[in-house]
Amino acid sequence: MDQTTRKSLLYKTDVEYGDYTVNHVTGCSHGCLFPCYAFNMAKRFGHVKTYADWIKPKLVSNSIELLDKELPKLKGKIKSVQLCFTTDPFMDDYPEVGEMTLKIINRINQDNIMCRILTKGTLPEYLQTTKKINEYGITLVSLDDSFKKQYEPLSTSYKERVNALKALHDKGYKTWVSIEPFPTPNMGKTAIEDILKKINFVDYIVFGRLHYNKIVGKYKDYQEFYNSCAKKVISFCMTNKIKCHIKTGTYIVEGKDSGGDFF
Numbered sequence: 001m002d003q004t005t006r007k008s009l010l011y012k013t014d015v016e017y018g019d020y021t022v023n024h025v026t027g028c029s030h031g032c033l034f035p036c037y038a039f040n041m042a043k044r045f046g047h048v049k050t051y052a053d054w055i056k057p058k059l060v061s062n063s064i065e066l067l068d069k070e071l072p073k074l075k076g077k078i079k080s081v082q083l084c085f086t087t088d089p090f091m092d093d094y095p096e097v098g099e100m101t102l103k104i105i106n107r108i109n110q111d112n113i114m115c116r117i118l119t120k121g122t123l124p125e126y127l128q129t130t131k132k133i134n135e136y137g138i139t140l141v142s143l144d145d146s147f148k149k150q151y152e153p154l155s156t157s158y159k160e161r162v163n164a165l166k167a168l169h170d171k172g173y174k175t176w177v178s179i180e181p182f183p184t185p186n187m188g189k190t191a192i193e194d195i196l197k198k199i200n201f202v203d204y205i206v207f208g209r210l211h212y213n214k215i216v217g218k219y220k221d222y223q224e225f226y227n228s229c230a231k232k233v234i235s236f237c238m239t240n241k242i243k244c245h246i247k248t249g250t251y252i253v254e255g256k257d258s259g260g261d262f263f
């Protein structure tokens with residue numbers, strides 16, 4: 001696969017449930033069409049020109065050298081490192097991405113810092129060699145293959161994502177699911193209850209609405225819809241003793257944002 005180098009890698013994220021993050025790839029072969037916020041930003045800042053460039057990822061080959069320099073400087077400040085926010089740490093067609101992800105996790109763990117992983121790819125079995133301090137997660141916003149074909153065309157199937165997550169759970173790792181960006185019913189028909197049933201074994205759930213998509217605005221009662229879904233997520237998590245986070249702008253009651261951390 002193509003490679004690139006960077007001058008820095010580890011940085012503090014603005015994402016509300018994140019701390020520090022590492023994004024060791026430019027581009028993402030999953031090619032989501034929600035649209036992908038990371039793709040739009042990469043285009044805006046001139047890192048990629050077209051969708052075709054975006055889905056042909058470039059690996060940051062000096063990732064470990066950068067971490068060796070940056071981690072000691074941030075000692076004591078980092079609680080967790082998320083992989084990734086602007087790319088994906090596992091891409092089925094690019095095993096080199098996953099191999100680098102494993103090296104990065106092990107390097108960060110060496111300083112006793114936990115990694116929080118999130119993917120639309122397959123979490124490989126070799127992650128079972130990593131420290132138990134890590135949390136492994138998948139994004140799951142639908143169970144409908146025709147929806148996946150339209151909006152997440154090159155990502156791993158929903159079934160494989162869930163199976164790989166369950167395998168890590170069964171080995172004693174903490175697991176989590178990001179149900180974001182959850183589509184309105186005029187985009188996809190999967191009920192939130194059906195997704196929740198499939199992932200009842202996880203330790204943590206993040207739920208968030210879809211932004212930046214005109215189709216959502218065309219769904220007349222979208223706020224009512226997201227409020228009702230948020231309530232179902234909170235109630236499910238309470239019953240099943242799962243921590244959850246409802247993202248800003250998703251659950252609005254009487255004009256007030258009622259999201260945040262629960263349990």
Ligand code: SF4
Pocket residue numbers: 028029030031032036037038039085086087088120
């Ligand atoms: S997996 Fe994430 S980074 Fe990759 S294309 Fe999809 S939304 Fe963008």
